[in-house]
Amino acid sequence: MSDIENISLEKLKLSGNSLHPSDIANLLKRKKLYDEDEFFEYINNLPDDILGAVIIELPDADRNLVFEELEPEKLKVAIKELETDDATDLYQEIEEIDEVKARKVFNALDHEDKVEIELLRKYTEEQAGAFMQIELFDAMLNETIKDAVRRLRKMKNTGKLDNVHQVFVKNKFNKLIGAISLEELITFKFSKTFQEVLAEYKEFNIPITVNAIDDIEDVVKTFEKYDLSVVPVVDNDGKLLGRITSDDMYDIIQGSATEQIYNLAGVNDDAEGESLKESMKNRAYWLFLNLLTAILASIVIGVFDETISSYVALAVLMPIVASMGGNAGTQTLTIMVRQLALGEIDFENAKIALKKEFLISLSNGLIFAIIIGFIAFFWFSNYLLGVVIAISMVINLLSAGFFGAIIPLTLKKLNIDPAIGSTVLLTTVTDIVGFFSFLGLASWILL
Secondary structure (H helix, E strand, O other): OOOHHHOOHHHHHHHOOOOOHHHHHHHHHHHHHHOHHHHHHHHHOOOHHHHHHHHOOOOHHHHHHHHHHOOHHHHHHHHHOOOHHHHHHHHHHHHHHOHHHHHHHHHHOOHHHHHHHHHHHOOOOOEHHHHOEOOOOEEEOOOEHHHHHHHHHHHHHOOOOOOOOEEEEEOOOOEEEEEEEHHHHOOOOOOOEHHHHHHHOOOOOOOOOEEOOOEHHHHHHHHHHHOOOEEEEEOOOOEEEEEEEHHHHHHHHHHHHHHHHHHHOOOOOOHHHOOHHHHHHHHHHHHHHHHHHHHHHHHHHHHOHHHHHHOOHHHHHHHHHHHHHHHHHHHHHHHHHHHHHOOOOOOOOOHHHHHHHHHHHHHHHHHHHHHHHHHHHHHHOOHHHHHHHHHHHHHHHHHHHHHHHHHHHHHHHOOOOOOOOHHHHHHHHHHHHHHHHHHHHHHHHOO
16 A cells, blocks of 8 residues: 555454555554554454564554553464564563563463473573574475475465575484575475485585574674575584574664664664653763763863963864864774674774774874864964964874774773763763863963
């Protein structure tokens, strides 16, 4: 539909699966802004087969309201229609909101669903196992391709399996032996067994795998490095446990990128779903911290009040030094935070990165020192003033480059997210160093 915003409740009931769950979630998110009662009416009238898929597309705050609104039986239906990884996530979110309701939902599930959720719940949110789907297309060595394809067709028709890329071949001990893409699979004689195919085509060796207890950040790097669409998950003995698909990786990468951007700005990563009161409180915390650092910079300026009073031109030029230092530091900080997030550098091997940022800062410092020096000289007809701001520019850009690199590295070393607080700390350093060097040099050279 071209305009889903104008869709009525009646049309939504009749739409079935014609609307993508993400589109419906966006519709409901907008509806909630104007009419919360209508939002819940839509939720309660969603078809059972898409209810869970729509809920997981909603912002965190809206999902929490849905968990409180829906009855356990309705939530059970939502969970049952999801893939195991999403079903487990949804159940755990319900448990965080209302343990009693979560227990009712769990008790209402089929035995198979309970076993699958309990299996995935044992992994932490940082481990690969928490993101794997137990549903996959696997086959035994002695199984024929014909039988496997027939089984795949049945799973697809009954909705038990989706997003299939490969067949994972395992032995009688459930150990992963090889993987064959579906486009390759259909080229073989259906009467052959997988053991015959693997013996004939040596290129179908054991695929790239991840362990269920691997850090999910390492799994993301594996996906990116080898350009994977799916990766099998195994245990310490090489036994096949499940799979992680690219759509899960996209969500993780997007979530990580969003978190980094918000943290650099001092905003919570779930800011979009926060209430007005929560947003004001969370942002006020960072603004208060920034106020304290700004006061520190003002104290430095106050130390040189007599110098500024004697030479008014200093007040005109001060913002230039601070602004250049702040922007140069932010450039370095952004590069370092990104490289740390991608695992390209750490505290131990950061020497090359530090050297590079030092040379960049020094080069830019000299270039812009000459430019601003001449501007100050012609503006105020005082070559000494040009010398003062030129030297200060070099000092501040060097400190901006150094601290823009060392602050996130230090925070990472202390197991603190380098995106959190780095900007405030860096701004404090560049302001204080900029004002102190500029006004200090002015007091020494001009007065």
